[in-house]
Structures are given as structure tokens and as C-alpha cells.
Amino acid sequence: xxxxxxxxxxxxxxxxxxxxxxxxxxxxxxxxxxxxxxxxxxxxxxxxxxxxxxxxxxxxxxxxxxxxxxxxxxxxxxxxxxxxxxxxxxxxxxxxxxxxxxxxxxxxxxxxxxxxxxxxxxxxxxxxxxxxxxxxxxxxxxxxxxxxxxxxxxxxxxxxxxxxxxxxxxxxxxxxxxxxxxxxxxxxxxxxxxxxxxxxxxxxxxxxxxxxxxxxxxxxxxxxxxxxxxxxxxxxxxxxxxxxxxxxxxxxxxxxxxxxxxxxxxxxxxxxxxxxxxxxxxxxxxxxxxxxxxxxxxxxxxxxxxxxxxxxxxxxxxxxxxxxxxxxxxxxxxxxxxxxxxxxxxxxxxxxxxxxxxxxxxxxxxxxxxxx
Amino acid sequence: xxxxxxxxxxxxxxxxxxxxxxxxxxxxxxxxxxxxxxxxxxxxxxxxxxxxxxxxxxxxxxxxxxxxxxxxxxxxxxxxxxxxxxxxxxxxxxxxxxx
Numbered sequence: 345x346x347x348x349x350x351x352x353x354x355x356x357x358x359x360x361x362x363x364x365x366x367x368x369x370x371x372x373x374x375x376x377x378x379x380x381x382x383x384x385x386x387x388x389x390x391x392x393x394x395x396x397x398x399x400x401x402x403x404x405x406x407x408x409x410x411x412x413x414x415x416x417x418x419x420x421x422x423x424x425x426x427x428x429x430x431x432x433x434x435x436x437x438x439x440x441x442x443x444x445x446x447x448x449x450x451x452x453x454x455x456x457x458x459x460x461x462x463x464x465x466x467x468x469x470x471x472x473x474x475x476x477x478x479x480x481x482x483x484x485x486x487x488x489x490x491x492x493x494x495x496x497x498x499x500x501x502x503x504x505x506x507x508x509x510x511x512x513x514x515x516x517x518x519x520x521x522x523x524x525x526x527x528x529x530x531x532x533x534x535x536x537x538x539x540x541x542x543x544x545x546x547x548x549x550x551x552x553x554x555x556x557x558x559x560x561x562x563x564x565x566x567x568x569x570x571x572x573x574x575x576x577x578x579x580x581x582x583x584x585x586x587x588x589x590x591x592x593x594x595x596x597x598x599x600x601x602x603x604x605x606x607x608x609x610x611x612x613x614x615x616x617x618x619x620x621x622x623x624x625x626x627x628x629x630x631x632x633x634x635x636x637x638x639x640x641x642x643x644x645x646x647x648x649x650x651x652x653x654x655x656x657x658x659x660x661x662x663x664x665x666x667x668x669x670x671x672x673x674x675x676x677x678x679x680x681x682x683x684x685x686x687x688x689x690x691x692x693x694x695x696x697x698x699x700x701x702x703x704x705x706x707x708x709x710x711x712x713x714x715x716x
Numbered sequence: 717x718x719x720x721x722x723x724x725x726x727x728x729x730x731x732x733x734x735x736x737x738x739x740x741x742x743x744x745x746x747x748x749x750x751x752x753x754x755x756x757x758x759x760x761x762x763x764x765x766x767x768x769x770x771x772x773x774x775x776x777x778x779x780x781x782x783x784x785x786x787x788x789x790x791x792x793x794x795x796x797x798x799x800x801x802x803x804x805x806x807x808x809x810x811x812x813x814x815x
Contacts, residue, residue, distance in 0.1 A: 493736065
């Protein structure tokens with residue numbers, strides 16, 4: 345069903361709810377997420393989204409949030425997705441994953457579960473998420489193994505836990521993880537708010553990367569290890585989402601369709617809602633999904649840059665958040681005239697011992713302070 | 717005559733898809749795809765013919781024989797074994813010793 349010049353969506357991500365038992369300081373959910381509470385799509389609406397996306401060609405499905413386990417219809421959604429032929433991925437903190445539920449997911453055909461940890465230590469895990477969940481998560485990891493799922497561990501890295509990478513890897517080994525994603529924080533939403541606490545020093549990063557490489561040499565292919573470098577410390581921007589409206593389709597809890605997790609805060613874009621339009625119309629015809637497709641929208645230095653086909657000018661949301669204009673070059677690029685906004689942040693991280701503002705936890709009351 | 721087979725793979729071994737992976741036909745792009753937690757691989761025609769025959773029961777020798785008969789090609793062993801070694805190195809299949 346692909347149309348000329350526009351590829352079909354391959355990845356469908358359903359943010360089933362923004363409700364979450366965790367309150368992580370680097371959460372990438374929107375600051376005003378509390379606005380969606382009470383407006384979540386119904387079971388029937390989610391099932392319709394699944395059918396429409398599958399017909400468009402989507403095959404990878406992410407079930408995320410917030411905490412998707414807070415939806416008590418998750419079993420129904422998993423079953424329908426699997427029957428439609430999706431490869432179904434549950435992205436969870438693990439909180440609420442009882443044996444009864446995991447057995448139902450297995451029976452319904454869920455393909456894989458990714459469990460997030462905040463740190464290798466109970467103290468920091470529980471502090472960063474503002475919960476007491478470390479032991480609970482370890483039990484969940486055991487359940488994942490017991491039900492013969494590949495163990496996929498996700499840990500978001502930043503200044504406060506980068507020095508524990510060796511212990512995080514030891515924890516992964518202890519849990520017999522098959523895949524480990526060590527994802528350095530990117531700065532959107534709550535992590536942008538808390539950025540001064542989270543940006544690591546170059547020395548921290550170099551040391552962590554060396555430890556990861558040593559670990560790879562020592563343990564070979566048994567555990568697949570991904571180390572996502574932080575883009576602020578790179579010289580070229582990431583190929584964000586592999587291009588706007590190219591493979592990734594995100595549906596927010598209230599039905600707003602987005603080309604990435606973050607885009608809904610971009611001004612001047614009217615993102616369509618699955619309650620009002622079909623996914624086919626949204627993906628191929630909506631103004632919002634077409635806005636940054638291709639390279640016609642680009643300014644210099646991207647427009648004449650030979651690398652534009654590789655990185656698509658970087659991230660539109662980052663361009664907006666750091667330069668005020670989403671059609672600017674992502675300022676992470678050293679060729680951007682705004683690159684100094686990024687180097688200033690990195691330089692501050694080199695000499696500042698702590699943040700000047702208190703950490704802001706992702707809490708409903710803090711979110712309401714940001715609602716429109 | 718020596719052939720190009722990897723020393724670790726032989727006819728009696730039995731390949732199986734690695735845990736959590738799925739192979740399926742996709743209507744929209746009209747291809748076989750291999751699905752795994754972090755992504756998907758679109759398989760070309762010959763890779764798909766090999767992967768489709770992996771069921772955790774058939775030995776490598778049986779798969780080679782089946783392909784040679786199906787495509788009326790007498791000499792596929794080296795290519796199939798090279799493809800299976802690659803799939804194993806990517807972690808897409810696991811190979812156990814047959815009895």
C-alpha cells in the first residue's frame with residue numbers, strides 16, 4: 345500500500361497510557377502528559393489502530409507508555425496484535441508484571457519483553473525513579489526468563505549512573521540478559537528539564553565506553569550489547585527516527601498520531617488524531633506527517649550538505665528546543681551556526697559539580713504545572 | 717574434492733530459529749522477513765528459501781537435498797552452508813548436533 349515517494353510505516357508504537365508508577369527524572373514523555381489522563385483510547389479504538397496499521401504494512405509493534413501494564417486490556421491488545429501478524433514488543437518497567445499476566449501474554453503470543461532498570465544498585469534505581477522497585481524488577485527479570493522470553497534489559501545512562509556501567513553489566517550477566525541496551529540520555533521532556541544534572545563529562549563517557557568494549561571482548565556474542573552514544577557529544581546529528589514520517593508511527597494515549605515520541609510539543613503543527621481520521625490518511629496525506637519528509641524544507645547548512653541523505657538534518661524536536669525553529673539544522677552538528685548552545689552545555693558539565701536547580705521528578709502535580 | 721563448507725557446520729547438524737525470532741511473509745513489501753526484538757531483516761529470494769526450511773527438525777543435509785531437488789541444482793551445499801554460518805554468526809539461528 346506504499347505510495348510513490350512515501351514508504352509505508354514499519355514500526356507502530358502505541359503509547360497506551362502516560363500513567364506510570366515510576367517518576368524518572370529523565371522520562372521522555374511530554375511535560376504536560378497529565379493532560380491525556382482520562383482521554384485514553386478505548387480497547388476498541390486501539391484494536392482499530394492495530395488493524396489499520398497492519399494493513400499499511402507495519403510489522404513491528406511497540407507497546408509502551410507510561411507503563412503499559414496499567415492498561416488492564418493489554419492482554420486483549422497483545423492477542424489481537426499477534427493474530428494480525430505483528431511482532432509484539434512490550435516495553436515495561438516491569439512493575440505490575442505478575443505471573444498471571446505474563447502467562448496470559450505468553451499464551452496470547454507476545455514476542456518479547458524489554459525491562460528497564462534505572463541502575464545496578466537499589467539505592468540509585470529507587471532514587472532516580474522515586475520508588476522502591478529494585479527488588480521487584482529483579483523478580484520480574486526472573487519471570488521473563490522462566491517464561492522463556494529473551495531477556496532484554498534497557499538502562500538509560502547519564503551523569504548519575506555512568507560510573508556504574510561495570511556493575512550494570514555485571515547485573516545483566518547475573519540476569520542472563522540476551523540483549524542489553526545502554527542508552528545515553530537524550531534531552532527532551534523531563535530530561536531536558538533536568539539536563540544540568542544528567543549531562544555526563546567526557547571522561548565519564550570515555551571510561552564507560554572502554555568498559556563496554558572490554559566487556560564485549562571478554563563475553564563475545566553471548567549477550568548483544570548496544571551502547572547508544574549521547575548525541576550532544578557527537579559531531580554530527582543522529583538520523584532521528586530514520587527520517588520524519590519514514591518508518592515510525594507513534595500513537596499517543598489520547599490518539600494523537602506522531603512521527604516520533606516528542607513531536608507533539610512542536611508549535612504550528614496540527615497532529616491528526618486516530619479518532620478523526622484513518623491511519624492511511626494520517627500517514628500519507630496529513631500536513632503534519634509531510635512537513636519534514638524529504639529535504640525540501642531544509643535550510644543551510646543542511647540543504648547543500650552531502651550528508652543530508654544520511655542524517656536528514658538530525659532531530660526536528662531538538663532543533664526547535666535548542667534554536668527555536670524546527671526547520672533549523674540540529675545544533676548537535678558542528679556545522680550548525682547554533683552549535684554553541686550544545687558546547688555550552690557540555691562545557692558546563694565539565695566544571696559544574698551539581699545542578700543549580702533541584703531535580704524535578706515526573707509526577708502528575710509537576711506535569712499539571714506544565715499543562716496548557 | 718574439498719568444498720567451501722565451514723569446518724563447524726556439517727550435514728548432520730540441525731538448525732533452528734533462535735529463541736524469540738520469527739520468519740514470516742509480508743504482503744505489503746512482498747518479502748519474507750525475519751523479525752527480532754530490535755528490528756527486521758528483509759530476506760532475498762535464496763535466503764528466504766533456506767530459512768523457510770529451518771524447522772528445528774530437518775538436518776542441514778536434508779535441507780541441502782531438498783533445495784537441490786526443488787531447484788534442480790546439483791551443487792548448492794557450499795552456498796547453503798555459507799548462508800547458515802552467516803545466519804548463525806548474526807544470532808538468527810542456533811545449530812545443534814544431530815544424533
